[in-house]
Amino acid sequence: MPKARAQELLERSIGPDAEFRSQQWEAIDRLVNDNDRLLLVQRTGWGKSTVYFTATKLRREQGAGPTLIVSPLLSLMHNQVQDAENQLGLSAWTINSNNTDDWDEAKTAVVEGECDVLLISPERLANSQFQQEILLEMDEEFGLLVVDEAHCISDWGHDFRPDYRRIRRILNELPAHIPVAATTATANDRVVDDITTQVPDLDAIRGELVRDSLRIQTIEMDSKAERLAWLAENLGSFDGSGIIYCLTTDEVELVAEWLQQFGHDVEPYYGRLDGDRRRELESQLMANDVDALVATNALGMGFNKPDLGWVIHFQRPPNLIRYYQEIGRAGRALDEAEAIMLSGESDDEVAEYFIEQAFPEPEAFQALLKTIETSDTQLHKYELLKHVNVGWGAVDTCLNILRVENAIFKGENGYERTAKDWSYDHERIESVTQHRWDELDRIQRFATTDTCLTRFIDDELDGSLEEDCGHCANCVGEFVPSAVEKRELIDVAVDHYKGTSTNEISSRYYLPKQDGGRSVIDDDRNMEDGRVLATLDDPGWGARVSEQRDTGQYSAELVSAAVELFDEWGPSPAPAWVTSIPLWDETGQVTALAEQIAATLELPYIEALEQTDAVQPREELANSYQKRWNVEDTMTATDGVRAGPVLIVNDLVDSRWAFTEAAFVLRDAGSGPVYPFALAEA
Structure with missing residues (x-):
């Protein structure tokens, strides 16, 4: 397939003056003409979806089967379906927990060859009905397999998910003629090495990871009430619309309500909102109908608003990779965009909690296995909780890992033990946990460093910057105030906490x-x-x-x-x-x-x-x-x-x-x- 046809599709999807960015055509060419298997490590906003949607269109024109995209977030799926349909006229479907009414129609489209793109979550791969009715139907007919946010495959990735191990098995069992595009913006050398070790034959294409448009500033401010006061004083100075990230749903609600009192048109956004409401809020932000969304990281991977003007972190994220990913929402099509992080020691408690809860203790796994093994019947999750002193979240994590590692099987009436031996991998879990503590240490140092902030992030990503950026606050001086001017606002913020x-x-x-x-x-x-x-x-x-x-x-x-x-x-x-x-x-x-x-x-x-x-x-x-x-x-x-x-x-x-x-x-x-x-x- 010649480059000229790919150029036509690019102009159709983006505009008549569009040109391929560095390494985009190389990736498309290798996927379409060479059936290669690629790991694309490229910055946010580079256009990874442009690569795999263009490759999908070209391969469908060659008579290949549909593309299967494994994507971790529902908001990401929704945006990608829209992009595929609007830009290239692809027939895109998704099967997820929020669109059960569409499942039968999606299955029919796949079986009858009318589906160009099917998007699913990695958890869907564990569903036996999906495996039998969809995956087996597509197995020999994949035109392309796309693994979005591929860092989730790696234990060392900042957002490792056990269900991504299922993708690893599928990748290793795919016929050799089916090309693969695994994509991520947040993989350093260690993660890339881990992914390519687990999934042989993936060839990494790496680009520059940090964008020049981002102006980064960190502000030390331990009191949350002081941070609220700072937002009230400074939010009006930012151009365009933006995102304010918080670590918890409670903080999202509280910050949104506070800013609304000061006349700012902001709305709360988090994973527990129903799908229609989340899509409505995303559309409002896309159209600049709101000043900002106050959000958890549920508004993250894959959300693409090229003119997003700024990102503020009300609390420090648990690691630099996640911070880089979230600020990457801003400034994709702008010459300048601001990324401000408020932080203090009080943020450590949340970060430490998530590190400590990431892997349940060995006793939790053993208690669940013993309970399942000694039961005469399959047991649902709530029945297990009655018998073991393990939290809801920890039980979910245990069951997920045990299922992925085939130690248990989920039937129609609950979980049952398989014949496979299983033991707690102390060495791996201790190593990964220590890695998380090291990540926390690095973002703590980032929050207080006086060196170039952009270069600090680039070093974390094993990037290639050799000089300071010349546009972050540590290079050129602060571009927003680092303290609250009206101290009485802090007392008002304390009262807001009390009242809400x-x-x-x-x-x-x-x-x-x-x-x-x-x-x-x-x-x-x-x-x-x-x-x-x-x-x-x-x-x-x-x-x-x-x-x-x-x-x-x-x-x-x-x-x-x-x-x-x-x-x-x-x-x-x-x-x-x-x-x-x-x-x-x-x-x-x-x-x-x-x-x-x-x-x-x-x-x-x-x-x-x-x-x-x-x-x-x-x-x-x-x-x-x-x-x-x-x-x-x-x-x-x-x-x-x-x-x-x-x-x-x-x-x-x-x-x-x-x-x-x-x-x-x-x-x-x-x-x-x-x-x-x-x-x-x-």
Whole structure:
């Protein structure tokens, strides 16, 4: 296939003056004319999708089968389907968890040869129905296999995913005549070597990874309230629209609400939003109908807005590779774009949590394997959680790894053990975990260095920059203020944290049973919805609770805030008396708190509950089922229980089971409605 035809397609998709970027035609030529297998390591915005969509069009014109693209994010799939259809007229389909209504039509298109491009997630490869109905149908008919974000194959990649190992098997089993394009913007030498070792015959094509258009600045600012104030002061100075990245969904909501109060047209974006809402928000940002999206990294890989003017990180990412990937959203078709990172020691807690949780302990794997192995029937995830003290996320990780390594099989009714021996790979996991700690150390040093920031990132990527960039803040001086000018804004931000951290304590609907099954909780035994003043990690009331938990007494300031929240809440019928949860209250600190709240409300405090059995510390229990079993039948009512509505107080709430169990006891003893209240959500 001559280059002239590829040039026609490029002009059709991009414009009449379009020219191939360095190494784009080389990649297309080798995929189409030589059936090569390539690892494309190119910067964000280089045009990796241009390569594989153009190659798809050319191979379809040669009579080859459809292209299968394995892509990790739903937002990436949506954008790629649009690009394939709009730019080159390709018939593109996706099969994912958000479009089940389209699955049958997509399958028909594949089977009847009407599909040019099929996009799936790596997790879809584990689905037996997909394997039988789609993958086997395509096996000998692939025109091209594309693995997007191929760094996920490598243990050393910043976003390693166990399901990508399935891709490795498929790659190694593909007929030799089927070309492969594995693409990434975030692979250093170690990751490239690991990928090409695991998948032989991949030939790497590497380009320059850092774009000249990005002006990078880092700002040390430990207080989150101070960061909110900085955003309020400076957001209006940035040109065009942008993205503000946060590490958690809670921070996304809080930052978005704060900026909206100052007249900024921003919207929150995260993975838990439904697919239609995410696509709506992406479209608004693409059209510059919003100033910014405040987002988690769910808005990341593959999102392509060439005129995005800036990226701000409200918190420091856990590693430089992820930071580079996220700032790569900005400035793709602009001469200049800003990338600002706010950071401080408080960001370490989140980063350290994710490192420590990445690989569950060996005991978690063994407990799950033993439970599955000794069961006479297949077990669903929720049944496993009843029997093992392992968290939801850790169970997901364990099951995923065990499935990928063929130690377990997922059938129609749950998981069962296979005959394959399995052992915990201590050496590999310890090595990868240490690598994550090293990555954290490097981004910590990046945040405080006085050397060229662009070159620092390029070195992390094993790039080829030999001189300082001459356009980052460390080279030319800061281009946005590094401190808050109006210090009173910080106090306003602290109040914002206090005002937005209040949450509802919702009553539970189902009661699990240790011998299996569950029952609906009777309304006349259940607690009412309640309130919690703060989350434990927020810099407002949460910080006060954290500071005072070990002092033996909560302050009058917290009592006053609790009473103020109670007055705003106004439960009806109003509580006539107050009691407290006796569990974990060895020092009497919770009792004293409840007594002070009762006195301020001018209500009697009554010790209506007493502990009858030992309980484990809350932090030792990893999932909701274990927390339920921990408090079951551990309290009894005293003679002091009154008939009227009651406010029941605890300092912390996490699973709500202690409140639920207390409500059972109080309602059975003749109390009125039970309203739970806690200072902080753990």
